[in-house]
Structure formats: C-alpha cells, structure tokens
Amino acid sequence: MKVLLTGFEPFGDIAVNPSQLVIEAMAHHTLPDMAITAEVLPTEYQAAGARVRELIETISPDVVLSIGVAAGRKGLHLERVALNLDDARLPDNAGQLCQGSPITDDGAPAYFSNMPLADLKASLLEKNVPVTISNHAGAYVCNHVFYSAMHTINELGLNTLCSFLHIPAIPDDYDQHAQLALLGIVKSVEYILEALQERITNQLPVAP
Template sequence: MMKILVTGFEPFDNEKINPAWEAVKKLPNNLEDIEVLKFQIPTAFINSYEVLFKLIDENQPDAVLCIGQAGGRFDFTIERIAINIDDARIPDNNGFQPVDKPIFSDGENGLFSTLPIKAMVAELNKNNIPASVSNTAGTFVCNHIMYALLYYIKKHNLNIRGGFIHVPYIREQIINKKSTPYMELSTIVEALKISIKTIQKYKKDISVSGGLEF
C-alpha cells in the first residue's frame, strides 16, 4: 500500500480559515489502496519545515504533497518549481518577515517538483476541474515549504516524491472580497483525491505542453 503524507497550512493574514487545511482534513484516511496521512503545519517559515521534516522521519511516506492557499487564483494550480529565497510581503504567524534571504545557504537556486504535475493537471481537467501548471509558488511560506521539502529529500537521498499544490479561496472567504475568484470546498477535496490517485498511477510524468506565453 502506498503511503502519502498530505499537509495543509493553518490560517494566516487575518483569515479565519485556510482552504488548504479545510480540504486536507476532509480527505479519507484510505483512498482505495493508498494510506493518506493528514497533518496541519504552521504558517511560519522556520517552524513549518521543522514540523514537516519530523513528520517525514516518523512516517516514512512514499510521497509528500503540501497544500497551500493562493487567494486570487481561480484554478487548482500544481507547482512546478520552488526557488531558494524568502521575500515576505507580510510577517508569518510568528511575526517573522524575511526579505531576500536564502532558505538554505547550501541549496540550489531552484528545485523542481518530483510529482507527475502534468498528468495531475490532465486528470483534473478530464474531471472538469480547472487546473494548470504553475511556474511560481511565490516567495512566502508556500514556496518555502516546497523548497525545504525537495531540499530535504535530495540532501538525504530519500526515495520519496514531493511537491506542492495551491488552491483558491473557498466561498466563505470572499463574502467581503468582491470579484475575487473562489472554488467550492467540495471541489477542492475531490481535486485532491484525484491528484493523490494520479501520483500513485504515474511514476513518470506525461509529456504535454504546460507552458504559458507570458
């Protein structure tokens, strides 16, 4: 049985909920023949990867999928790359606001997801869920945790695949945000299920265009 560790962040930036964690906690413990391990991690630069590394060591998963909120995006976005920089627009939940700081001094400039990101997008679109490959995970804690995850896997030569997904706001978050895109929570949960099953199904990604013109 495949074991996948899935994380979602706690709320931040004055939000009362985070759709990432709201969706993750609704996932079943077992999805067909996949064991799903669900954990909330802090929206804090240093604490987030300390918690994640401990979870990886304790649970020995086959894959790690981290989920975060991207308010303003309208679709389910599978991240391609994380960059070795923290450049925070706002403080994290511990009040820490790094600017132009490398995540790991001995790390590469960028690290790519090792998940079948294009197959995931294809499967989601096939199920009428808007999804795309994203080429920027930002420079806040989402990019930070994705980079830290891939760095840890590579540094310790772990036989683990890893990556990150950004999800939009959910309906409850946009009451006072006119014209802000959102996605139903039930759709995000279904999209995560499809993504997890795709990770199991595809050991190698498909070769299709996922690029943008801008």
C-alpha cells in the same frame, strides 16, 4: 502508498484557510491501498519547515503534496518550482518578516517538482477540474515548505514524488457555494493521489 499531505492554519487576512479544511477532511478519508498522514502546519517559516522535514524523515513517504491558499487565483495550480528564498511583505504568524533571505545556505537555488505535472493536469482536465501548472509558488511560507520538502527528499536520497498545490480562497462566511467548492477540491486531491498511485504501481516514468 504512503502519502504525506499538509496544509496551513489561517494567516494575515485569510480568516478561513481552505487548505486547513481540505487537510482536516482528508484526515478522515480512507483510500484503497494508501496510508495517509494529513497535518495542518503553522503558517511560520521555521516551524513549518522543521515539521515537514521531521515528517518526511519519520514516514519516508512515497508522495508529499503540500497545499496552500492563493487568494486571487482561480482553479487549482500545480507548482513546478520551489525557490531557495523567503521574501514577503507579510510577516508569518510568529511575527518573522523575511525579505530576500535564503531558506538554507547549503541547498540548490531551486528545485523542480518531480511529479508528472503535465499528466496530472491532463487527468484533472478530463474530469472537468480547472487546473493549470504554475512556475512560481511565491516566496512566503508555502514556498518555504515546498522547498524544505524537496531539499529533505534530495538530502535523504528518497524516491518521493513531491509538489505543491495552490487552491483558491473561499468566502469567510463559508456558505453553501463555498462548501461545494471545498468538496470539489477534496475530490481533486483524491484524483491526484489515485493518478500517482497508478503511476507508482505500474512503475511508469516520471517527467514534470
């Protein structure tokens, strides 16, 4: 199973982006029968969107899971909807401020994740992982990458499963508790990939 994992570099008040740490950890993990490409994207609308599109076109992955931090949220959030919208009070790391701009003029207003989110949530809860399904990935660079990935998959006619995972912030001092929390998130990403691998291998139907 070919997997594309992406995270983001620090931005704004996020001095340590846990999504970057997760991606760096996953880049060194070996999971049976999986070819994992893990890349940290710039927290920039245009550069991140272009790069995820390039990676999908090059790899033609079976699974795309992008990861980002959502300060203030608890537990994991599997995102269901990607909006064709850039809208935030915070500029990206390139200094671009987007307020109500469409991501693309020729795309759908929104895309729904085609991952089996309900099943993934149930599987994670069985493993005592705090997780919920969210209907709003925001309208910052996280959503931009999620939408760009879904739009590319749709344009290319791929059977790629795609979603976005928001994870909690961790303390800037990266203490022992933060390290344990990070290890738990990495393990949760592994759980998600293993569940998707089983579904693809057994050709089970997909229903968000």
